[in-house]
Amino acid sequence: MMSLAFGISSKVIMNEKEYLLDLDFSTVLKMFEMFQDDDLNEGYKFAGVLMGVGNLSEDEINELTDDEKISLYSLISEKISASSTRQTELERDLAGNVLTTVNKQVYSLVEDASYIFASFYKDYKIDLIDMQGSLHWDKFNALLISLSDNTKFKKIIEIRQMEETKEMSSEQKEELRKAKKAYALKSNQAELEFSGMDIKQKREWYKKNKTKGSEV
Numbered sequence: 001m002m003s004l005a006f007g008i009s010s011k012v013i014m015n016e017k018e019y020l021l022d023l024d025f026s027t028v029l030k031m032f033e034m035f036q037d038d039d040l041n042e043g044y045k046f047a048g049v050l051m052g053v054g055n056l057s058e059d060e061i062n063e064l065t066d067d068e069k070i071s072l073y074s075l076i077s078e079k080i081s082a083s084s085t086r087q088t089e090l091e092r093d094l095a096g097n098v099l100t101t102v103n104k105q106v107y108s109l110v111e112d113a114s115y116i117f118a119s120f121y122k123d124y125k126i127d128l129i130d131m132q133g134s135l136h137w138d139k140f141n142a143l144l145i146s147l148s149d150n151t152k153f154k155k156i157i158e159i160r161q162m163e164e165t166k167e168m169s170s171e172q173k174e175e176l177r178k179a180k181k182a183y184a185l186k187s188n189q190a191e192l193e194f195s196g197m198d199i200k201q202k203r204e205w206y207k208k209n210k211t212k213g214s215e216v
Contacts, residue, residue, distance in 0.1 A: 002138040010136070012075040014068065021076060022055050025140035026132040028080055033110050046206070049076055070199075070206055080137065107157055108185050116144065119151035156183045 002008055010023045034040060034048050050056050050069065053076050061069065109116070120126045124143060128135070147154055159179045168176070 002142055008136050008138050012072070012079055014072050014075060019072065019075075020055060021053050021079060023053065023079070023137040024133055025128075025135045025137045027052055028137045029109055029113075031080075036108075036110050042205075046073060049073055053080070066203065066206055067199075070203065105185055106160060107153070111185050112153060112156070115153040115156055119147050119153035120144075122151055123147055159183055160185075 010021045011018050012021060013019070031049055031052055034045055034052075040048075046069075047061065050061050050073060051058070054072060064072065117128050120128050120143065126143070149155070149158075159176075160183060162176060162180075164173050164176060
C-alpha cells in the first residue's frame with residue numbers, strides 16, 4: 001500500500017529474511033497475462049510468480065522447502081493485491097480481474113489494456129509503454145483508480161455495471177444490451193483461489209501442480 005509518509009515498499013519478509021520483489025507495473029501485468037493463458041500449466045505459473053515478481057533464480061527456488069515456496073507465493077500475491085483492494089474497495093483475483101462483492105467482473109487489466117493505455121494518456125499524458133520498468137505497481141494502481149469519468153476506461157466500466165430499469169424505453173434497453181455485448185469481457189475468471197485455501201489445501205495444490213510441468 002502506498003504511503004506518502006514512508007514511501008513504497010517492494011519487500012516481503014519470510015522467516016526473518018527480506019525478499020526484494022520486482023513490482024514494476026509491467027512485471028505484475030505479465031503475471032496477470034500468464035494466469036489467463038490456459039495453455040500454461042499451474043506449476044509453470046507458480047514458478048513464474050516466484051521467478052518474475054519474486055526475483056528468484058531457479059537455484060534459489062530449489063533451496064526453499066515446499067512450505068516456504070507456498071508461503072512466499074502467498075506473500076507476493078497479498079503484496080500485489082493489497083494496494084488495489086484497499087484503494088478501490090474491490091476484490092481482485094489472481095488473474096488481474098477486479099470483482100465486485102458478488103463476484104461480478106468489472107474490468108480486466110489484460111483485456112482492457114488498450115483502454116487503460118488510452119485513458120492514461122488522455123488524463124496524465126503518460127505513455128505506459130514508455131513507462132515500462134519505471135512505474136511501480138502501487139503508483140499505477142493509484143493513477144488507475146483516479147482516472148476521470150470521461151475516459152474510455154471509466155465509460156466502459158459504467159456500461160458493464162449499468163442495469164436496465166423500468167424507466168428505460170425499449171430502444172434504450174436495446175442500446176444498452178448492444179453496448180454491454182460490445183464491451184463484454186471474454187475471460188472466464190480462471191484464477192487460482194489460493195488465498196481462500198488453508199495450509200493443508202495449499203500443500204495438496206502445490207504437490208499436485210508441480211508434477212504437471214516445470215519443477216519448482
